[in-house]
Amino acid sequence: MPRGLLARGIPGHRFLMLLLILFLVTAQGLSARGITPFQLSLLSPFQLFDRDTAVVGARLNIFYGENDYVYGVDAGFVNEVEIASGGVALGAANLSESHLGVQAGLFNGADSLYGLQIGIANTNDRQFGWQLGLLNFANDSYLPMVGIGLNDADRAYTGQFTLGINHLDEGPAIQFAGIANRTRDYSFLQLAGGYNHSDESLLQISGIFSYSDTSWIQISGLGAGTDDGWLQSSAGLNIGKEIFLQLPGAFNISQSASLQLGILGNYSENSPWQIAGLGNYNEKAGLQLAGLVNYSNTSVVQISALSNLSDESSWQMSALNNADQVGFQIGAMNNANLSKFLQIGVFNRSELQTGLSIGLVNDAENLNGIQIGLFNVARNAPIPFLPLLNFHSGHDGPRKTGYIDASWTLFQFALYMPGQLFDQKTAVRGLRLNALYGVSASVDGLDVGVLNFSGPVRGIQLGLGHVVNGNFAGIQLGLTAVNTENTRGLSIQPLVLYTEKNLSGFGLSLGAWTGGNANGMQIGLVLNRLSDTRFPQIGGVNLARTVPFQLGLLGNFSEHSVPAGQVSTLANITPEDSLFQFAAAANRARFVHLFQISAGYNESYYSPIQFAGLANSTDTRSWIQLAGFVNLSRGRDPASLSDLDLDDPRRKMGEMQESLVSIAQISAFYNRGSVSLLQVASVNFEDKRNIVQLGILNITDDSLFQAGLLNFGDEALFQAGLVNGTWKSKSLQFGLVNLNYEEGMLMVGAWNMSNEPDGLMIGLFNYAERVGGAQIGIININEEGWLPVSIGLNF
Structure with missing residues (x-):
């Protein structure tokens, strides 16, 4: 009894009546053909009855069967019906022009389906029924298609349900998908755990994203995107060119929006209002309110807790304010190219100040106004540094860097340059003290301060930061040091040590960078970069051109060979050679003399031994x-290998x-x-x-022994597995299915196939074009022999 239709509530006698009607409809075509209740097919045309014979009853296809009409039970590997079929079709592939009933197999195909298709891939042009499978395709679908991979339909009138992808050109339809939904014209409802797309849609609900050119309502767990829509509500992200209202939990993006409300941030090309918990970005905004950051090319009012950034703004209120042109700035630190009216903060700086600055430190390159603070710097004023109050009128004037001009001095004191005794062109030969920030032409002796700027230095430098525009020789202690020429001696900087040319001596820092060679020891606990050295390189990430040995807490890279090897906790990379490489994640080299060991990946032109947790x-x-x-x-x-130097004495061909x-x-x-x-x-x-x-799967050009589920080789002497195949040699094969294109010596299995076996074939089914030995089995086929088909024995 056909259970596929009984599951829909169709009684058995009604199903038999449908079969009878289908049979009578095609009876005119059957009248000119023979009818048989049973058909057996090996491989068409090797079958009991020819294709024109109609089967009313049962058909069994060992490999492939082909008839114009089949009514009843159709079972086999590949079942094909040219005109019409009805009943139950069971096989790897079921193909029919028109089918009434059930098709169950890996692949099911019918131009017209009236019933049920169950398989991995189902396809039909016109469907009145159900499709259950991984991939379902139908032009006209009048009942659901259910699968775990893909549904595709031009018109799906009652829905598509899948864990994968839905595609629909027209609806009304309901689509459920675990990854995506897509429709071009219109769809009334789309629900996806992944992605929704529709040109016109009334409602889209997605766990990841929604997109529509025209949509009224979009609700998404991550985001929603539309060119024109009325409402977008998302726990993640909203995107739209023109939209009336966006209410997300994460972010808003819109080219034109009346109101955006977001927990994290807002972005808009043109928006009168933006309110966010994290930040706002806008090309042109009337009002920006954010918990952390505001950015706008042109803004009237910016208010945030951390920072405001604007090319042009009327008002900025934040801890950090930065603007090209600004009217009013109120914050801890204010910076502007042009400050028109008022700056109030701890530190105020401007290229051109035309108004009033009130703060602890006020610094203006050009002052055309008033400064009130503890330190007031106006570099174009006659007196460049004054406490409490400074003022100047006019944009131009000589730039002063100190109070006294001299070629050299034994003592220099700087509070905040230009607030220093001697100008920056004066050389210091003795002692320099910098309370905050000082600049001198050179220093020979002791240099102590917070920020020390100078030309060449010979002696001792103590401070938080050092910038030496020239050579440094001596002892340098601080947090950060930048030496634009050579460093000779000892330099210890907990943060950064930068030497533009060569280092001679010892350097220690979190980040140590030497542009030239290191004639000594350099250690960078996070980053250690140098060109050439004869000493081992130790650091977090080591970068070098030529180095004898690298020990990296994170990784090592050398442009040339590393003769003593590389050891790191992350990765070792050299485009040339290394004695050995040992890393936690990955190793890569051209020629490795000993071994590569890693928990991840090893790669080389040549390496005697490779051990890896992932791949070699x-x-x-x-x-x-x-x-x-x-x-x-x-x-x-x-x-x-064109880039391998075979003349290198370390390589013996x-x-x-x-x-x-x-x-x-x-x-x-x-x-x-x-x-x-x-x-x-x-x-x-x-x-x-x-x-x-x-x-499990073994493939070879030439093998002596193969053991697995699937074994294939051009030449294989011995094969043991589920399926064995060889093409150019005599072989011994033991398996369920054995294939030998040339001459098989011994084949033992359920199905044995060979062109010209000259040995023994033992199995349920044996096939050969020309037998040179013997066949023992239930069915033996010797296609060119005196007895083509035999039972039991053939030779």
Whole structure:
């Protein structure tokens, strides 16, 4: 009894009546044909009755059967009906022009379906029924298509349900998908755990994103996007060119919006109002209110707790204010190219000040106004530095950097340049004290201060920050040092040590950067960069051109060879050679003399031993490759590697050629080799020759022994598995299915197929074009023999 229709509530006698009606409708075509209650097909045209014979009853297809009409039960590997079928079709593939009933298989296809399709892939032009499968395709669908992969329909009138993708050109329809929904014209409802897209849609609900050119309502867990819509509500992100209202929990983006309310931030090309918990960005805004940051090219009012950024603004109120042109700034730190009216803050700075500055420190390159504060700097004023009050009228004037002009001095004192005794062109030969910030031409002696700026320095520098425009020689202690020429001696900076040319001595910092060579020891606990050195390089991330040994807390990189090896907790990389590489994540080198060991990935042209938690790769070969997932050995001849210097005395071609045999490749998933003795993995692939392959799928050009579920080789002497295949050699095969394109010596299995076997075939089904030995089985086929088909024995 056809359960597919009974599940829909259709009684058995009604189903038989439908079959009878379908039979009578096609009876005119059947009248000219023979009718049989049973059909047996091996491989069409090797079947009991020809294709024109109608089957009313049952058809059994061993491989492939073909008839114009089949009514009843159709079972086999591939079932094809040219005109009409009815009943139940069971097979790997079911194909029919028109089918009434149930099609169940890996692939089901019918131009017209009246019933149920169950399979991985289902397709039909016109459907009155159900599709259950991974992939469903229909032009006209009048009942749901249910799957876990893809639904596609031009018109789906009652919905599509899948964990994958829905596509619909026209509706009304309901679409449910775990990844995406898509419709071009209109759709009344789309629900997706991933993505919604519609040109016109009334409602879209998505756990990740929604997009529509024209949509009234969009509700999304992450975001919603529209060109023109009335309402967008999202716990994540809203995007729209023109939209009336956006209410998200994360962010708003719109080219034109009347109101945006967001917990994290707002973005708009033109918006009168923006209110956000984190930040606002706008090309042109009337009012911006944010918990942290506001940015606008042109803004009337900006208010935030942390920072305001604007090219042109009337009002800025924040802890940090920065503007090209501004009228009023109120904050802890204010910076402007042009301050028109008022700056109030702890630190106020401007290129041109035309109004009033009130703060602890006021600094103006050009003052045309008044400064009130503890330190007042007006670089164009006759007296550039004054406490409490400073004023000046006019934009131009000589720039003063100190009170006294002299070629050199034994003592220099600076409070805040230009508030220093001698100008910045004066050389100091003795003692310099910088309370906050001082600049001098050079220093020979003791330099103490908070921020020390000078030309060449010889002596001792103590402070928070040092900038030396020239050579430094001596002892340098602080937080940060920048030396634009050479550094000679000792420099310890907890934050940054930068030397533009060469370092001679010892340097220690979190970030140590030397543009030239290091003739000594440099340690960068986070970053250590230099060009060439004869000393080991120790740091967090080591970057060098030439170095003998690298020990990195995070990683190592060298442009040239590392003769003593590389050790790091993350990665070792060199485009040339290394003695060995040991890392937690990855190793990459051209020529490795000893081994590569990592928890992640190893890559090289040549390495005798590679151990990795994930994958190993070598362009030539490796003696031993052991990986958690993948081993690759491409088998290239070293002489073909154009960038490999074969004249290097460290490389002996004879030793390299002798090493071009992989002893073993062992991984959990995939091995690929060229010449190997042993491969053990789920999938083994050998380009040339190997001795033993053990895995689920084994593929080789030439192998002595293969054992696995699927074994294939051009030449394979012994194969044991579920399916075995070889094409160019005599072989011994033991499995469920054995295939030998040439001559098989011994084939033992359920199905055995060979062109010209000259040995023994033992199985349920044996097939050969021309038998040179013997066949023992239930069905034996010797296509060109004196007895083409026999039972039991053929020879």
